[in-house]
Amino acid sequence: MSAKYDVIVIGLGAMGSTAAYQLAKRGQRVLGLEQFGPAHDQGSSHGGSRIIRQSYFEDPAYVPLLLRAYELWDEIERESGEEILTVTGGLMMGPPDSLTVSGSIESSKQWNLAYEVLETDDIRRRFPVFNPSPNSIALYEEKAGFVRPELSVYTHLLHAEKYGAVLRFFESVRSWEAHPSGEGVRVVTNCGTYEAGKIIISAGAWAPQLLKDLGISLQVERHIQMFFEPTGGIEPFRVGKHPIYIWEADDNVQLYGFPSFGIGAEGAKVAFFRKGKQCTPETIDRNVYDHEVGMIREYLAQGLPQLNGRFLQGKTCMYTNTPDEHFVISAHPDYPQVAVAAGFSGHGFKFASVVGEILADLVIDGKTNHPIDLFSPQRFAYK
Ligand SMILES: Cc1cc2nc3c(=O)[nH]c(=O)nc-3n(C[C@H](O)[C@H](O)[C@H](O)COP(=O)(O)OP(=O)(O)OC[C@H]3O[C@@H](n4cnc5c(N)ncnc54)[C@H](O)[C@@H]3O)c2cc1C
Numbered sequence: 001m002s003a004k005y006d007v008i009v010i011g012l013g014a015m016g017s018t019a020a021y022q023l024a025k026r027g028q029r030v031l032g033l034e035q036f037g038p039a040h041d042q043g044s045s046h047g048g049s050r051i052i053r054q055s056y057f058e059d060p061a062y063v064p065l066l067l068r069a070y071e072l073w074d075e076i077e078r079e080s081g082e083e084i085l086t087v088t089g090g091l092m093m094g095p096p097d098s099l100t101v102s103g104s105i106e107s108s109k110q111w112n113l114a115y116e117v118l119e120t121d122d123i124r125r126r127f128p129v130f131n132p133s134p135n136s137i138a139l140y141e142e143k144a145g146f147v148r149p150e151l152s153v154y155t156h157l158l159h160a161e162k163y164g165a166v167l168r169f170f171e172s173v174r175s176w177e178a179h180p181s182g183e184g185v186r187v188v189t190n191c192g193t194y195e196a197g198k199i200i201i202s203a204g205a206w207a208p209q210l211l212k213d214l215g216i217s218l219q220v221e222r223h224i225q226m227f228f229e230p231t232g233g234i235e236p237f238r239v240g241k242h243p244i245y246i247w248e249a250d251d252n253v254q255l256y257g258f259p260s261f262g263i264g265a266e267g268a269k270v271a272f273f274r275k276g277k278q279c280t281p282e283t284i285d286r287n288v289y290d291h292e293v294g295m296i297r298e299y300l301a302q303g304l305p306q307l308n309g310r311f312l313q314g315k316t317c318m319y320t321n322t323p324d325e326h327f328v329i330s331a332h333p334d335y336p337q338v339a340v341a342a343g344f345s346g347h348g349f350k351f352a353s354v355v356g357e358i359l360a361d362l363v364i365d366g367k368t369n370h371p372i373d374l375f376s377p378q379r380f381a382y383k
Helices: 012-025 060-080 097-112 121-127 149-162 204-208 290-303 349-365
Strands: 004-012 028-035 051-053 084-089 089-092 116-118 138-143 145-149 166-167 173-178 184-188 193-201 219-229 245-247 252-258 268-272 308-321 327-332 339-340
Touching: 004 012, 004 121, 004 184, 012 028, 012 149, 012 173, 012 339, 012 349, 028 149, 028 193, 051 060, 051 349, 060 084, 060 097, 060 149, 060 349, 089 097, 097 138, 097 290, 116 121, 116 252, 121 138, 121 308, 149 166, 149 349, 173 204, 193 349, 204 308, 219 290, 252 290, 290 308, 339 349
Parallel strands: 004 028, 004 193, 028 166, 089 245, 193 339
Antiparallel strands: 051 145, 084 145, 089 138, 116 138, 173 184, 184 193, 219 268, 219 308, 245 252, 252 268, 327 339
16 A cells, blocks of 8 residues: 555544654654544543642552653753643642552652652641641652643644644544554545554544454543632642642542642632543533532532632543553554554543653554553453
8 A cells, every 4th residue: 555644643632642743753744633623622631731740659660651751741842932841749648558648659669759758737837728637648749740731732733733744623533444464554534535554543532432443441431620719819729839739538539639820710620530420422411510519529628628619610521441540552452553542541641742752653663662561452351
């Protein structure tokens, strides 16, 4: 098959935008296909902010990827002049044996990351808006902060185009086909058919449809990002005074939040980490209900009473969960010319910069030096 493009990227969200950028920068002829507009709010990459941190409680195996992700965030910031990542410091707070605290300490120890352990009174003294339970301590990490998802997607797309990528928006992929010889792909959209050497499938919450043949259970979940107006004024919640935080309450429910930086009127954003309802991109209910606001208020009243003020807005968003909540990033087990990035399980954005690099390695070189064994689709019973 002779083709006009080297690589087609299906889905230009968090991961597709960085992949298109990395590939075009390395001289590949890229076609990017996206069913919505650039940096839209219908998938998983909107709402103004995403936590980034290094002391990774989910598994220490993520840490080397995080260190590279920080370097690449810095690189795109220098190239574009945009501030995509803001360092604020981060509190991982909860009972000492909670996953949030003990897992963060374990990762930091294993990789020699700088951290402090704050006792209950230290937390109150340093960050008076928090009201930790007597049972809570925290790991404080100076390098934690947040990245801006819409700005990241938009900036990577802009710079992919600068390096020659062709990006087509409002064009939806219906099917893809890979030649069994291991070379060549064909992609059918609502507008036409394209041929290329390789494809990257980075379709977020739509991955269950495009990657059915992988046989992995990918569950899409509805989550809500909520913005509240602090009762005592916004000052103590501003960047510079307020860290990002993940707070595991005594009942092991995890919440997380951000300082205010001007998005969502004068409010600060807070959300439950894992308490979503199963949905699909077609069935998700985008309304936010009073009882849902009430549920988060119960936790704010205990742990962050000043944030329990006027509810400003709620924005739904989707997680795409794998059974073990680790990502799927790999060459397709049946087709070496297909790379997949899926199942980011609600914690993928901070890695977007390095995932783009990994995907570019996989399609250009057929391998990557980054440690991605944890993300193999073959860890699940494969067909
Ligand atoms: C509420 C919420 C909070 C989160 N908080 C954090 C956090 O603090 N830190 C963190 O690291 N991560 C966080 N995450 C997770 C992170 O945002 C996601 O892991 C990441 O955005 C997933 O990126 P993606 O590229 O897989 O999906 P997306 O960015 O949604 O991109 C997929 C793209 O593919 C397109 N597409 C799909 N199918 C087709 C098709 N057939 N044809 C054409 N285009 C198609 C979609 O339109 C979409 O643009 C959060 C997620 C949510 C929802």
